[in-house]
Amino acid sequence: MRIVDLIVKKRDKQELTTEEINAFVEAYTIGEVPDYQASAWAMAVLLNGMTSRETTDLTLAMANSGDTLDLSGVVEIAVDKHSTGGVGDKTTLAVEPIVASTGLPVGKMSGRGLGFSGGTLDKMESIPGYRTDLTEEEFLAQLKEVGVVLTGQTGELAPADGKLYGLRDVTGTVPSMPLIASSIMSKKIAAGAQRIVLDVKVGVGAFMETQEEARELAEIMVEIGRLAGRQAVALISDMNQPLGIAVGNALEVVEAIETLQGGGPYDFREHSLEVATHLLVLGGKAENEEAARQMAEETISSGAAWEKFRQLVEVQGGDVSYIDDPSKLPKAKLIETVKAERGGYLAEINAREVGETAVTLGAGRQKKGDPVNHAVGIMIHRNVGDQLAAGDDLFEIHAGDEKTLQEAKQRVMAAHVWSDEAVEPLPLFYGVVK
Numbered sequence: 001m002r003i004v005d006l007i008v009k010k011r012d013k014q015e016l017t018t019e020e021i022n023a024f025v026e027a028y029t030i031g032e033v034p035d036y037q038a039s040a041w042a043m044a045v046l047l048n049g050m051t052s053r054e055t056t057d058l059t060l061a062m063a064n065s066g067d068t069l070d071l072s073g074v075v076e077i078a079v080d081k082h083s084t085g086g087v088g089d090k091t092t093l094a095v096e097p098i099v100a101s102t103g104l105p106v107g108k109m110s111g112r113g114l115g116f117s118g119g120t121l122d123k124m125e126s127i128p129g130y131r132t133d134l135t136e137e138e139f140l141a142q143l144k145e146v147g148v149v150l151t152g153q154t155g156e157l158a159p160a161d162g163k164l165y166g167l168r169d170v171t172g173t174v175p176s177m178p179l180i181a182s183s184i185m186s187k188k189i190a191a192g193a194q195r196i197v198l199d200v201k202v203g204v205g206a207f208m209e210t211q212e213e214a215r216e217l218a219e220i221m222v223e224i225g226r227l228a229g230r231q232a233v234a235l236i237s238d239m240n241q242p243l244g245i246a247v248g249n250a251l252e253v254v255e256a257i258e259t260l261q262g263g264g265p266y267d268f269r270e271h272s273l274e275v276a277t278h279l280l281v282l283g284g285k286a287e288n289e290e291a292a293r294q295m296a297e298e299t300i301s302s303g304a305a306w307e308k309f310r311q312l313v314e315v316q317g318g319d320v321s322y323i324d325d326p327s328k329l330p331k332a333k334l335i336e337t338v339k340a341e342r343g344g345y346l347a348e349i350n351a352r353e354v355g356e357t358a359v360t361l362g363a364g365r366q367k368k369g370d371p372v373n374h375a376v377g378i379m380i381h382r383n384v385g386d387q388l389a390a391g392d393d394l395f396e397i398h399a400g401d402e403k404t405l406q407e408a409k410q411r412v413m414a415a416h417v418w419s420d421e422a423v424e425p426l427p428l429f430y431g432v433v434k
Contacts, residue, residue: 003027003037010044018057025061029160035167042164042173050178055220056227058178062186065160069136069192074144075105079283080193081275082184084208084217086201087355088242088380092120092150093256094264094272095279097308100148101299104283107143109153109191119364121152126250126329126374130318148312157190180207181220189228195282196225196232197275202430203240205351211236211430218433233278234433237271238426241349241384244268248363248377248398250329257326260306267383271428273297278432330375332398334405338413343389346382348417354378357411361397361404376400378412385425 006020016024024041027033050058071078079099083089092110100106110120121132134142134151142149161183168174188196198221201207202214218234225232244265246255258264259272276296277289286292299305314320322328358364362373379396382388395412399405 003033003041007037007040007044010041010048013048015051016054016057018053021054021057022061025058025065025160028163029065038164038167039171039173042168042171042176042179045178046173046176049176052220052223052227055178055182056224059182059185059189059224060228062158062160062164062182063189066156066158066190067136068157068190069107069139071105071107071140071143071192071194074140075107075147077195077283078105078107078143078193079195079197079279080106080108080188080191081197081199081279082188083199084184084201084206086237086239086243087205087351087358088244088247088252088268089199089201089239090120090123090244090246090252090256090268091199091272091275093123093253093309094259094268094305095275096148096150097260097312098272098276098296098299098305099279099283100146100312101304101308102280102285102295103147104280104285105143105147106279107139107149107191107193109139109151109157109187111153120150122364122372122374123249123252123256124150124313124318125372126253127313127318127322130313131316134316142315146311146315148308149316150312151316153187158186161186177217177220181217181224185221185224185228189230194230195279196230197278197282198222198232198234199275200234200236201239202236203238203351205242205355206239215431215433222433231282233282235275235278236430236433238428238430239351240426242351242354242380243271245379245381246377247354247358247380248361249372249374250331251377251379251398253323253329254326257306257309257323260300260309261303262300267428274429330373332375332377332400334399334402335396336399336405336409337396338394338409340388340390340392340394341413342418344387344418344420345423346384346386346388346416347419347423348415349380349382349384350415350417353415354380354412357408357415360411361399361408373400376404378408380412382416383425385423387422 132152208214277292280292361376
């Protein structure tokens with residue numbers, strides 16, 4: 001079949017067959033479809049959408065375009081979680097050990113930060129020696145023996161998605177719901193997890209800025225999971241303000257450690273327990289959410305979750321002395337606490353502005369391949385709805401030099417919006433899609 005015929009068919013709002021989608025993905029993966037044709041096809045999908053069946057076919061075709069992991073040979077059930085990206089979202093660092101410490105295996109392949117959203121691998125690499133390049137054989141062996149893995153993408157997983165994602169980024173086709181959903185789910189399916197919890201962020205610090213968009217994406221991904229024979233649940237969570245206090249790699253590792261040891265900020269702890277609760281129900285460890293929540297809380301109070309995190313770090317080559325004594329983790333040259341210039345109620349803490357400021361400090365990448373400074377970042381000490389007096393601690397900048405520190409102070413101060421009237425706190429979640 002001719003690729004131009006598939007472009008025309010989608011342009012004219014017709015439904016592509018499974019065979020046509022498979023043929024397009026296969027030809028594009030091996031280089032037989034030039035970028036200009038793939039761009040035209042992606043734009044047609046953006047403008048005219050796809051049915052659930054088409055989106056699932058696209059997802060499976062991309063998942064099968066390269067290596068796939070079969071976890072059934074090493075564990076009975078493996079669960080995974082995916083976040084659509086956020087500021088201060090170090091949830092994986094807490095959720096994985098909580099769930100794995102109950103005996104439910106968690107095998108996760110994570111990414112690096114690009115743009116204002118931090119990357120899980122960058123955070124873990126704050127710990128000297130921690131390996132994020134496990135082979136497929138190492139991944140499977142560790143999942144079987146230890147029950148928890150947190151590494152980078154293994155082998156050639158979903159190469160069609162990698163090619164298409166790069167193309168979408170430069171052709172204005174990133175916002176397509178079917179292309180976003182198939183990109184996320186193709187990697188999850190290729191990585192082998194049978195049960196998946198999706199954390200779909202919504203707000204100014206997320207790709208989905210409205211609840212309607214977030215719910216649409218959540219519903220599409222859950223439906224893909226169902227049609228592909230996977231069980232998926234999607235949580236729609238707030239990203240109008242940073243999650244937790246810490247924004248920055250080593251700072252976020254410290255906050256995750258504190259949370260696993262029974263402390264940590266309330267919102268981050270609650271968020272992690274909620275995600276863990278749904279994973280434990282999906283994985284069959286608990287009959288209902290109430291029992292799962294209790295189980296998750298007990299892993300923290302008993303120390304089991306913390307011990308599982310130590311085991312994860314140790315087995316992947318990390319120096320556990322750095323997490324046993326977090327003061328050894330990288331520290332910024334300059335640290336300054338900024339105080340409130342006025343009293344009142346916090347009406348907004350713009351998550352995107354905070355995240356982008358952290359990138360300018362060096363905590364993230366402005367383009368692929370940029371080095372990351374693990375020490376720098378921002379500590380946001382307040383939440384929307386808090387009442388403050390002039391002179392109260394507001395936030396903290398961790399910088400590598402005076403110039404970036406001063407610039408960050410101005411930007412983060414401007415990200416805080418005040419009100420003279422009382423303001424309702426933001427919810428952590430807006431809904432669940434099952």
